[in-house]
Amino acid sequence: MSSTADKALGLLRFLPRVCLANIRNNPGAVKKSKRGRAQHGGDKHGCGNKGSGQRQNFMRLGYETGNNPFYLRFPREPYYKGHHLKRQYPPLSMLDLQKLIDTNRLDDSKPIDLVAILNTGLYKLAPDQHQFGVQLTDEGADIFCAKINLEVQWANELVIAAIEKAGGVVTTAYYDMHSLQAMLNPKKFFERGVPIPRRMMPPPDAIMYYSDPSKRGYLADPAEISKERLVLAQKYGYNLPKIEDDPSYQMLTERKDPRQIFYGLHPGWVVNLKDKVILKPEEEILVKYYNT
Amino acid sequence: MAVVPLKLAKLINQNYSRVCPKLVQIVRPSSYRTSGFLEDLDLKTKYEVTKDPVDWSYVERALPPTLVPHPVKKDRYASGWKPQAENLTHMPYFIERTKNHMIPVYLHRDMRGTRKTTYVRKIQGDIFKLHKELVEFLQKETIYPIRSQVNEFTGIIRIAGDYVNAVKYWLEQRNF
Known part of the structure; x- marks a missing residue:
């Protein structure tokens, strides 16, 4: 122990008991809410003379104090036209995913989907800001060795190869904004007592991606996907592990319906967490609505 | 009317x-605040109430865990993450892991993102010894003197500059 702590403890032994009556705040703990006047910190009130120190008017990006700014000086080239309307997929690296599995935040004995990733609390998503799910990036693809059944929203070729080399399966799946809102916090969603929404089909500009077998889209033909798995294995030069012979074949082949949000729970069901029951609609019109 | x-x-x-x-x-x-509660509209929707344990297991799978799970012990972790060693009682100081099982070393940025400060938190025991050894190690990486501050009461060491990875590496070498 340091001498400071020792001295303080030694002092305490000879002093009366510490109680509310004989302690005081640390110096500077209570801040004066008043602005100093006259000789007591008046004049400039500690903010210096003029300018941004007094006014906190930090200039906006690109502003050149009255010059014709650089970004307006030349004719416009609309590279980023409509950028505020485009779908975003915030990244999650394969290294992070491996770390989540290593620290037992994700259970690799069950299929890993967006709900599982969000439930770790270590990945944030804001559907209202046009964020539509996880983009798995290839950082750490060379060390990745978990055998998982993964469902992400965006993955490139190297990521798909790395997962399939390790004996896993990957699917890319689209969720609309309302489904994502339910997935953000399933507990909160179930407590609302509303039926589980049905997942919408991807918008026209995304339907090609999600029905492409080389992207492992969830709307692609499974036979085409197994062919593409072999093609990718040959391209990257690894032996494709046979998932048919795998002991966890059941887990690796578990898939969601294109209308489904949570594994095993169908759209239209209402989950009652208090009584631990599930209400399933029987009205013909509702059954028809949620099945199509 | x-x-x-x-x-x-x-x-x-x-x-x-x-x-x-x-x-x-x-x-x-x-406004929403002044509006009354939703009334029972006497809708006669037919529904089935089920208590199927298989269905309920899927509900439980979707629910977030209430506690951070403990890592499973393995010989090797692919991601490079290592659990804290168990026999650290002989050390003069101790650094507790965070609830997420990570080393509590952080980078703070202020002055509109220009000033970087490294924070080492959750230090117990002889903090001055740790500070001395840490500064000795970090001093090898720079020609400028390392500016640092020890807060014994809160168990925090502040170091001016971004030394997060260096400090984490040093602590990992000592199995913290």
Whole structure:
């Protein structure tokens, strides 16, 4: 122990008991809410003379104090036209995913989907800001060795190869904004007592991606996907592990319906967490609505 | 036209709507706060109440865990993450892992993102010894003197500059 702590403890032994009556705040703990006047910190009130120190008017990006700014000086080239309307997929690296599995935040004995990733609390998503799910990036693809059944929203070729080399399966799946809102916090969603929404089909500009077998889209033909798995294995030069012979074949082949949000729970069901029951609609019109 | 609450308006309109179609005006609450609770609309939707344990297991799978799970012990972790060693009682100081099982070393940025400060938190025991050894190690990486501060009471060491990875590496070497 340091001498400071020792001295303080030694002092305490000879002093009366510490109680509310004989302690005081640390110096500077209570801040004066008043602005100093006259000789007591008046004049400039500690903010210096003029300018941004007094006014906190930090200039906006690109502003050149009255010059014709650089970004307006030349004719416009609309590279980023409509950028505020485009779908975003915030990244999650394969290294992070491996770390989540290593620290037992994700259970690799069950299929890993967006709900599982969000439930770790270590990945944030804001559907209202046009964020539509996880983009798995290839950082750490060379060390990745978990055998998982993964469902992400965006993955490139190297990521798909790395997962399939390790004996896993990957699917890319689209969720609309309302489904994502339910997935953000399933507990909160179930407590609302509303039926589980049905997942919408991807918008026209995304339907090609999600029905492409080389992207492992969830709307692609499974036979085409197994062919593409072999093609990718040959391209990257690894032996494709046979998932048919795998002991966890059941887990690796578990898939969601294109209308489904949570594994095993169908759209239209209402989950009652208090009584631990599930209400399933029987009205013909509702059954028809949620099945199509 | 009379102005009446919603429930009364519904009653009147049900009974006298044929006589006078626009007898009363339904009050619309001015805000969400002032609006009443949703009334039972007597909808007769048919539904089945089930207690199937298989279905319920899927509900439980979707629910977030209430506690951070403990890592499973393995010989090797692919991601490079290592659990804290168990026999650290002989060390003069100790650094507790965070609830997420990570080393509590952080980078703070202030002055509109220009000033970087490394924080080492959750230090127990002889913090001054740790500080001395840490600065000795970090001093090898730079020609400038390492500026640092020890807060013994809160168990925090502050180091001016970004030394997060260096400090984490040093602590990992010592199995913290």
